[in-house]
Each structure stands twice: as structure tokens, then as C-alpha cells.
Amino acid sequence: MSVLEYIEEKVKRKKMHMTLIDPAEQEPVESAKMAYEAYLAGTDAIMIGGSTNLTRELMDETILAIKEKINLPVIIFPSGADVISQYADAIYFMSLLNSRDVNFVIRQQVMGAPIIKKIGLEPIPMGYLIIEPGMTAGRVGQAELIKRDDIKTAIGYALAAQYLGMKLVYLEAGSGAPEPVPQEMISAVKKETDIPLIVGGGIRTPQQARAIVKAGADIIVTGTLVEEVSNIRDSLKKIIEAISL
Numbered sequence: 001m002s003v004l005e006y007i008e009e010k011v012k013r014k015k016m017h018m019t020l021i022d023p024a025e026q027e028p029v030e031s032a033k034m035a036y037e038a039y040l041a042g043t044d045a046i047m048i049g050g051s052t053n054l055t056r057e058l059m060d061e062t063i064l065a066i067k068e069k070i071n072l073p074v075i076i077f078p079s080g081a082d083v084i085s086q087y088a089d090a091i092y093f094m095s096l097l098n099s100r101d102v103n104f105v106i107r108q109q110v111m112g113a114p115i116i117k118k119i120g121l122e123p124i125p126m127g128y129l130i131i132e133p134g135m136t137a138g139r140v141g142q143a144e145l146i147k148r149d150d151i152k153t154a155i156g157y158a159l160a161a162q163y164l165g166m167k168l169v170y171l172e173a174g175s176g177a178p179e180p181v182p183q184e185m186i187s188a189v190k191k192e193t194d195i196p197l198i199v200g201g202g203i204r205t206p207q208q209a210r211a212i213v214k215a216g217a218d219i220i221v222t223g224t225l226v227e228e229v230s231n232i233r234d235s236l237k238k239i240i241e242a243i244s245l
């Protein structure tokens, strides 16, 4: 089964949780420990990526360390073509649709595609949309941020992603955002589109996670949480329980 099939099958039955690990934040062995705790808490997949200070070597070492410990899908969440590792199970082949910089819309993808083909990695086409405040991803990705109350624009981008053939759409408030993407935007986008909806950025509490899936998100992503809490397993368990209710 491909990783996309795994996702498509799971979202038919339940809300999914993915754990984002930034390899630049800690040593590979520490990243692997975090992934293991997330696995024990019941996360469905590990996403690997970050906006700054990443190298392919660090990606390789981190993914290998994680794969040694757990059997969950490891998906690259790339910042560019230079971080593509052959050791992952899949890569989000994503376009930052609301970037002003063509580099993030298509050029990095043009550079990455032949590498992905050569190493036989599974590409998962995804439309990536950055909503205010966007944080580092918004700045680095030169995003023309979608305003938090501009639901029409969010729907337009999400539908465009679907009509371009992308299999997933991701509403991103930015890692560490003070507030997640507004529920009204999530429910409107879910209502108007037919592809699984991922929501991430600023999700810290079980209450927020629950409100986001109730609004219509199929998959939630948490990253900062696992870096900040003392007990990853307990904290993530509470989030995962909240989205399973």
C-alpha cells in the first residue's frame, strides 16, 4: 500500500494526527526518541521538515534513526529540493500556492522531481496554503498571506489545488502560531472541496485540536508541542484522544 492510500483509507474511518519533527532542532537520536513517544501516543505518521538550517545529511540521519525505532510512515515535508532523502517513505510534493516567489510554487519542484524519480520515492501531490500569521514558513516562503477572515480566498486556493489534481490540501497558520487557523475558514474550505484537509500551526491543546476536527479538518499536524512538553506521550495522547471522540 502506498502512503497516499494509507492516508486516504484512514481518513475515511477517523481523524488523523501527524507529528512534525524538525531535524534541525535536535540530534537525530533525540528526534528518534520523540518519534517513538509520538508513536506510543498513537500518532498516524511522522512528518520531517523545517524552514531553516536543514541539510540532506541531517534529513538522512534523522529519518534512518526514526525508521530504526518505529514502523510508521515517514513523510518528508520539504523546504526545498535540497532536503530530499531516499530513506523516507514518501514526500509531500507540494506547491506553496500563495507564494510570490515562483521558486516555491514550481521551481524547487522542477529540481526535485528528477531526484524523486531516481531514488524511487513516493510523491504525494499537495496544495500548501499559508494563512496569517504564517510565522517563519510565511516569511521564508514569501507568502502572500491569506487573511484570517478572507474565507473566499482560502476557498479559491483550496479548490484550485483540487482542480490541479492535488490529493491533499494543507491550511498552515505557521509553526508556533499564537492561534491556529480559524474554525470558520476550516469549515468553509471543507464544505467546498473534496480532498482530505490538513490543518496545522499553533495547535497546542486538546480543545483546539477537537474544535479543528469538528470544523472539518481530516488531519491535524502538531510540531512545536513535541519540542516543548516534558512528557510527549501524555500530551499527544490527550490531543489524539480529543480528535477521536
Ligand code: 1GP
Pocket (backbone or CB within 6 Å): 020, 137, 172, 173, 174, 175, 176, 177, 199, 200, 201, 202, 203, 221, 222, 223, 224, 225
Ligand atoms: C508547521 O503546521 C505545522 O508546519 C505545525 O505547527 O509547530 O505550531 O505545531 P506547530
